[in-house]
Amino acid sequence: MLLSETAENIKKMEIRGAGRIARAAVEALADFARNLDVSDPETFKREMQGAAGVLTATRPTAVSLPNAVRYVMRALDSFESVEAAREATLSRAAEFIEHSEHAVEWIAEIGARHISDGDVLLTHCNSEAALGCILEAHRQGKEIEVYATEVRPRGQGLITIRTLNEAGIRTNYIIDSAVRYFINDVDLVIVGADAIAVNGAVVNKIGTAQIAHAANEARTNVIVAAETYKFAPRTILGEKIEIEERDPAEVLPREEAERLPFVRVRNPAFDVTPAEYIDLIITERGAIPPELAYTVIRDYLGWRIEEFR
Ligand code: RI2
Numbered sequence: 001m002l003l004s005e006t007a008e009n010i011k012k013m014e015i016r017g018a019g020r021i022a023r024a025a026v027e028a029l030a031d032f033a034r035n036l037d038v039s040d041p042e043t044f045k046r047e048m049q050g051a052a053g054v055l056t057a058t059r060p061t062a063v064s065l066p067n068a069v070r071y072v073m074r075a076l077d078s079f080e081s082v083e084a085a086r087e088a089t090l091s092r093a094a095e096f097i098e099h100s101e102h103a104v105e106w107i108a109e110i111g112a113r114h115i116s117d118g119d120v121l122l123t124h125c126n127s128e129a130a131l132g133c134i135l136e137a138h139r140q141g142k143e144i145e146v147y148a149t150e151v152r153p154r155g156q157g158l159i160t161i162r163t164l165n166e167a168g169i170r171t172n173y174i175i176d177s178a179v180r181y182f183i184n185d186v187d188l189v190i191v192g193a194d195a196i197a198v199n200g201a202v203v204n205k206i207g208t209a210q211i212a213h214a215a216n217e218a219r220t221n222v223i224v225a226a227e228t229y230k231f232a233p234r235t236i237l238g239e240k241i242e243i244e245e246r247d248p249a250e251v252l253p254r255e256e257a258e259r260l261p262f263v264r265v266r267n268p269a270f271d272v273t274p275a276e277y278i279d280l281i282i283t284e285r286g287a288i289p290p291e292l293a294y295t296v297i298r299d300y301l302g303w304r305i306e307e308f309r
Contacts, residue, residue: 029073030089030093061203125208161173196232243268
């Protein structure tokens with residue numbers, strides 16, 4: 001697939017999910033490097049930087065995307081020839097994809113340990129990391145039941161219930177606003193993440209913060225399943241994570257909206273759940289309390305405050 005096609009598919013959410021868009025971007029970048037027909041190393045680097053920019057501009061919130069692209073682009077920190085640069089780029093891209101696929105498996109394994117036989121779970125949106133934990137617990141023979149939300153406006157809940165159904169897991173499909181109604185029947189909320197700030201706040205699909213709030217009130221634990229590359233290094237500097245606001249037509253058809261001149265449709269795709277509402281973050285390196293987010297950024301992403309000076 002061409003780089004511009006991948007970028008378009010990410011924008012339109014035909015490729016979606018924070019982990020999947022990171023892998024798709026890395027594949028597109030590798031493909032671009034493979035076919036880049038230039039002889040001068042500096043031109044190679046400049047073209048690659050352009051391609052990286054196109055990919056990272058597609059969706060602003062999921063930090064997995066710039067983290068993954070940065071991981072690959074580090075191949076171009078120093079190199080002697082176009083061929084050396086190309087080879088280094090391809091090998092870092094392959095490394096990222098392999099790590100990412102394993103990370104999802106490790107998270108599933110670690111996350112499943114936090115799910116007990118007989119548990120009723122609630123998940124929101126469609127996170128491969130969160131679903132991985134649920135599927136693994138089921139595979140291990142634990143008797144579980146799941147509440148899955150609809151996820152207005154894009155309806156990612158449908159993908160989730162299809163997967164759960166296929167696995168033979170007893171599932172309740174509910175509208176987003178029914179979460180509080182059912183929360184007392186739930187033992188554990190498990191969701192994914194698009195970004196995690198240095199203070200442990202989790203950015204995830206719109207509605208997650210409301211769910212975490214309801215869970216907190218009901219004394220129901222909330223766990224987040226997220227690969228280490230979903231932690232946001234720049235939040236060390238106090239940089240805010242940008243919340244993507246998508247086309248209002250996803251919420252209300254344009255013709256209807258045009259008939260309502262005093263109404264402005266708002267469509268933020270994500271919200272922020274404060275660390276105090278999160279019990280545990282399951283990463284591929286182990287389960288941590290949200291307060292330890294900085295150590296993940298430092299130890300696994302290799303970013304330190306010095307890097308920004
Ligand atoms: P995985 C998704 O965003 C959801 O918010 C989901 O919780 C998160 O990415 C993480 O997904 P969107 O692309 O990486 O649906 O765990 O807007 O699959």
